[in-house]
Amino acid sequence: MYTAKCYFYERVSLLRQASAVYMADFKIVEIAPGVRIVSVKTGMFKTGRIIMSMAMPIEKNTAAQALLPFYLRRACKQYPDFTELNGRLNELYGTKLSAGVSKFGELQQMSINMSFIDDRFSLTDESISAECIKLITGLLFEPLTANGSFVEKNIEQEKRLLIERRRSELDDKIVYARTRCEEIMCANEPYGRNVYGTEEEISALTTDDVYNAWQSVLRESIIQFTVVSSADTGEIEAVLKEKFSGVQRSVIEKRAVEIKKADKVKYVNESQPVKQGKLVMGLRAANGAPEENRFKNLIMTDLFGGGPHSKLFMNVREKMSLCYYCRARFLRSNAIMFIESGIETQNEEKARQAIIDQLNNVKNGDFTEDELNASKMSVSDSLQTYNDTPEVLAAWYSMQAADEKLVSLSDACEGVRKVTRQDVIDMSRSIELDTVYMLSGTEGGEA
Amino acid sequence: MNIKEYKNEKLAESYFEIEHPSGLKILVLPKPGYSTTYALFATRYGSIDTHIQAPDGSYYEIPDGTAHFLEHKLFESEEQDAFERFAKTGASANAFTSFDRTAYLFSCSANVKQNLEILMDFVQSPYFTQQTVDKEQGIIGQEIRMYKDSPDWSLMINLLQALYSKSPVFDIAGTEESISKITAETLYDCYRNFYNLNNMVFAVAGNTTVEEVLEVADRMLKPATGKRAQRKLPEGNRGAVKKYVEEKMSVETTQFMLGFRENSGNPEISTLERVASTVILDVIAGNASLCYKELMEEQLINTSFSYEYLDGFGYAVPMFSGESHDPELVSEKIRNYISRLKKDGIDPVDFERSRRKLYGRMVMEYNDVENIADALVISDFRGEGLFDEITVCAGLTLEQVNARLKAMFDEDSYSLSVVSPK
Numbered sequence: 001m002y003t004a005k006c007y008f009y010e011r012v013s014l015l016r017q018a019s020a021v022y023m024a025d026f027k028i029v030e031i032a033p034g035v036r037i038v039s040v041k042t043g044m045f046k047t048g049r050i051i052m053s054m055a056m057p058i059e060k061n062t063a064a065q066a067l068l069p070f071y072l073r074r075a076c077k078q079y080p081d082f083t084e085l086n087g088r089l090n091e092l093y094g095t096k097l098s099a100g101v102s103k104f105g106e107l108q109q110m111s112i113n114m115s116f117i118d119d120r121f122s123l124t125d126e127s128i129s130a131e132c133i134k135l136i137t138g139l140l141f142e143p144l145t146a147n148g149s150f151v152e153k154n155i156e157q158e159k160r161l162l163i164e165r166r167r168s169e170l171d172d173k174i175v176y177a178r179t180r181c182e183e184i185m186c187a188n189e190p191y192g193r194n195v196y197g198t199e200e201e202i203s204a205l206t207t208d209d210v211y212n213a214w215q216s217v218l219r220e221s222i223i224q225f226t227v228v229s230s231a232d233t234g235e236i237e238a239v240l241k242e243k244f245s246g247v248q249r250s251v252i253e254k255r256a257v258e259i260k261k262a263d264k265v266k267y268v269n270e271s272q273p274v275k276q277g278k279l280v281m282g283l284r285a286a287n288g289a290p291e292e293n294r295f296k297n298l299i300m301t302d303l304f305g306g307g308p309h310s311k312l313f314m315n316v317r318e319k320m321s322l323c324y325y326c327r328a329r330f331l332r333s334n335a336i337m338f339i340e341s342g343i344e345t346q347n348e349e350k351a352r353q354a355i356i357d358q359l360n361n362v363k364n365g366d367f368t369e370d371e372l373n374a375s376k377m378s379v380s381d382s383l384q385t386y387n388d389t390p391e392v393l394a395a396w397y398s399m400q401a402a403d404e405k406l407v408s409l410s411d412a413c414e415g416v417r418k419v420t421r422q423d424v425i426d427m428s429r430s431i432e433l434d435t436v437y438m439l440s441g442t443e444g445g446e447a
Numbered sequence: 448m449n450i451k452e453y454k455n456e457k458l459a460e461s462y463f464e465i466e467h468p469s470g471l472k473i474l475v476l477p478k479p480g481y482s483t484t485y486a487l488f489a490t491r492y493g494s495i496d497t498h499i500q501a502p503d504g505s506y507y508e509i510p511d512g513t514a515h516f517l518e519h520k521l522f523e524s525e526e527q528d529a530f531e532r533f534a535k536t537g538a539s540a541n542a543f544t545s546f547d548r549t550a551y552l553f554s555c556s557a558n559v560k561q562n563l564e565i566l567m568d569f570v571q572s573p574y575f576t577q578q579t580v581d582k583e584q585g586i587i588g589q590e591i592r593m594y595k596d597s598p599d600w601s602l603m604i605n606l607l608q609a610l611y612s613k614s615p616v617f618d619i620a621g622t623e624e625s626i627s628k629i630t631a632e633t634l635y636d637c638y639r640n641f642y643n644l645n646n647m648v649f650a651v652a653g654n655t656t657v658e659e660v661l662e663v664a665d666r667m668l669k670p671a672t673g674k675r676a677q678r679k680l681p682e683g684n685r686g687a688v689k690k691y692v693e694e695k696m697s698v699e700t701t702q703f704m705l706g707f708r709e710n711s712g713n714p715e716i717s718t719l720e721r722v723a724s725t726v727i728l729d730v731i732a733g734n735a736s737l738c739y740k741e742l743m744e745e746q747l748i749n750t751s752f753s754y755e756y757l758d759g760f761g762y763a764v765p766m767f768s769g770e771s772h773d774p775e776l777v778s779e780k781i782r783n784y785i786s787r788l789k790k791d792g793i794d795p796v797d798f799e800r801s802r803r804k805l806y807g808r809m810v811m812e813y814n815d816v817e818n819i820a821d822a823l824v825i826s827d828f829r830g831e832g833l834f835d836e837i838t839v840c841a842g843l844t845l846e847q848v849n850a851r852l853k854a855m856f857d858e859d860s861y862s863l864s865v866v867s868p869k
Contacts, residue, residue: 044480044481045814046458046810046811046813046814047810047811047814082734082740082743083734083735083736083737083739083740086733086734086735087735087800089735089804090729090733090735090800090801090803090804091800091803092803092807093803093804093806093807093810094803094804094805094806094807094808094811095807096811115811116807117807117810117811120459121457121458121807121810123803123806123841157743157744157746160746160749161749161750164700164749164751164770165749165750165751167699167700168699168700168749168751168770170699171598171698171699171700172597173596173697272697273697273869274596274697275592275593275595275596276589276592276593276595276596307534307539308530308533308534308540309530309531309534317586318586321582321585321586321589323589324586324589324590324592324593325593342589342593343589344589344592370534370535373535374534374535374537377534377535377536377537377557378534378537378539380537381537381538381539381555381556381557382539384482384483384556384557385482385483385554385555385556387481387482387483388478388481388482388483388653388815388816389814389815390814441596
């Protein structure tokens with residue numbers, strides 16, 4: 001059963017996003033100003049999941065904040081060497097520990113994630129969950145320090161690893177083209193920043209930069225511990241209350257993201273020696289993305305460019321054979337839509353036109369009741385299945401870490417159910433093309 | 448009808464195995480509390496199956512990439528294609544082709560019976576015409592090109608080809624040249640040979656019951672008309688491996704994959720061998736190992752470094768992969784480390800840590816209905832039960848692992864595959 005990876009060709013290459021909604025009850029416990037635990041108690045899973053997330057504005061200290069979770073995950077006072085820390089995780093039945101950084105609107109969210117097997121499955125008497133809570137809180141509060149700063153040797157290693165991670169991600173041309181389109185479209189907005197900062201910024205980091213970022217994060221960031229587990233959260237509450245009692249908190253103020261209107265269409269074409277071209281189109285919703293339009297935009301985007309029942313898949317891919325993948329996604333935080341596709345470079349014009357034609361069809365209400373229902377059913381069906389994976393369930397909550405009000409699955413399904421034909425038309429009509437980015441393949445044609 | 452239940456008390460899971468009168472084996476693992484139902488209809492037919500056995504026992508060749516091509520075409524019918532039918536129920540449908548199997552699947556949280564019905568129906572209803580076959584070459588050509596731009600995929604395929612030469616065939620989609628030879632007749636031939644119910648398995652996990660699945664199966668399944676397809680063994684006389692292969696691609700980072708061809712006599716390895724191999728790979732190259740620490744501190748690898756044990760009918764390859772500015776040095780260091788370990792044996796503490804890690808990771812897999820259904824299929828195709836691996840892992844000993852270590856790495860049959868910047 002244990003297979004690390006699978007090698008196969010999939011029929012439908014969809015953008016798998018960790019967007020999920022949850023139906024059952026959750027509990028919120030405030031620990032300190034801007035620090036909360038969001039927990040879901042369930043005995044359904046074999047594992048527990050904890051996500052520790054810290055959000056800060058993205059425009060300043062981007063690189064130091066990007067490096068921080070990786071430095072914290074590497075070692076701590078109790079396990080000063082990564083080999084010892086990883087050995088301990090293995091003893092705890094292969095507990096998974098990872099660090100990450102992502103962006104939501106104008107925030108950069110750092111995270112450390114942990115998955116561990118439930119105490120029921122231990123082959124010994126040790127309580128795995130209690131050990132894991134100690135471990136993860138230790139990573140945040142007792143990092144490895146020397147002379148009032150972080151340890152230089154480790155910072156240097158993590159700088160190298162972050163630069164290599166950044167390069168490696170951009171070797172995937174799908175990610176590369178997406179990132180370029182974001183940079184070009186949002187050049188003058190915080191969202192246009194690379195989530196890791198630039199290579200130069202990372203190289204220039206000092207131990208003090210990252211140490212100071214850690215101090216700021218403890219004092220100012222919006223912190224959420226998302227816990228999905230069979231156990232009560234009493235233990236983690238007690239640990240966190242004690243730790244945060246020593247911290248003078250002054251939480252960052254969250255600004256509303258400024259919604260820009262689409263201007264004159266920006267067009268950038270770059271070439272690389274690849275076989276398949278990548279076309280990414282960035283669009284803006286002129287009426288913004290207020291909370292009440294959340295589910296309307298979700299359905300509009302799905303009907304236009306979601307699964308195999310969508311306009312883009314059925315027409316641009318299946319009928320016209322213009323691309324292998326072609327899909328749309330909507331960023332609620334910035335009211336931006338991206339349409340990504342993999343095409344033959346010489347078909348750029350045709351593909352662009354075909355995509356715009358499909359969008360116009362939606363705007364003109366040229367879609368059937370069946371198509372609308374297919375989208376509503378597909379979205380609400382997916383929302384419910386998210387309930388069955390602890391990682392996805394926890395991710396749903398941690399993605400809302402900076403939102404004051406949490407949205408539940410019943411709300412989401414209800415919201416989806418209410419979307420009407422006119423809603424879809426109205427939402428689509430406010431969408432205007434802003435940027436087109438084309439990565440041309442110079443080795444296309446004869447493959 | 449013969450229905451057997453298999454239980455694992457420690458895991459608190461059980462599943463049912465049904466020999467359906469149609470000839471199809473059906474496996475069901477209900478997950479109380481889950482909203483998702485995940486179903487897979489799979490056949491023992493992948494890219495490695497490049498021959499069909501004629502009634503006289505001889506084999507004739509089919510074009511590379513046919514399994515994958517057939518998978519694409521099976522979604523179509525004279526009326527509505529399968530995606531359109533699933534669109535009406537809200538299920539997410541998909542399919543995939545791997546080295547040794549093809550599977551059609553859906554995931555849903557409502558209308559389970561209707562979805563089971565569509566899945567069973569469309570997989571049993573081939574409809575191929577020369578016109579639709581010709582049209583598909585465009586889409587598959589795009590897909591082949593997309594994979595050719597993927598460094599991960601090239602790295603892997605190049606390694607396996609360096610180790611195994613032309614057979615087995617790992618390049619799942621074939622080439623634009625090979626798929627141009629596929630006709631509607633080829634597809635019907637392959638369908639008859641590989642898609643008869645005796646050669647297939649149906650697995651369902653999640654929100655379902657045996658009764659529900661059987662109610663639909665009894666209505667929908669037509670009695671099998673053929674027998675289990677006999678796989679052709681890859682060429683017996685394997686030559687030397689190519690020790691080094693490199694491809695230049697449009698990347699900034701150099702990637703490598705080091706693999707060892709196992710030269711055991713059997714086409715497939717045992718459960719014990721597979722589990723022991725994974726533990727050994729973790730002892731050698733897991734992120735708590737000394738080898739990992741050394742390579743990391745010398746800045747020869749980064750966190751992308753990983754290991755994997757890949758096995759199937761006619762192939763078994765322990766492998767190490769990652770990014771490095773000096774893949775040959777990494778390869779040399781890993782190979783030296785393996786030689787030393789073979790001489791000294793595995794440290795009991797290292798063994799226990801890696802065994803526990805693997806055990807925990809196996810437990811974790813049972814959270815996910817997709818993993819479970821896939822594992823039901825894979826274990827059945829291997830002639831094993833779903834719980835065999837975790838049972839073996841829970842009882843694994845140091846002696847077993849040390850014995851396995853001796854047979855696992857043939858120091859002459861390794862190959863290093865590299866993808867480097869243009």
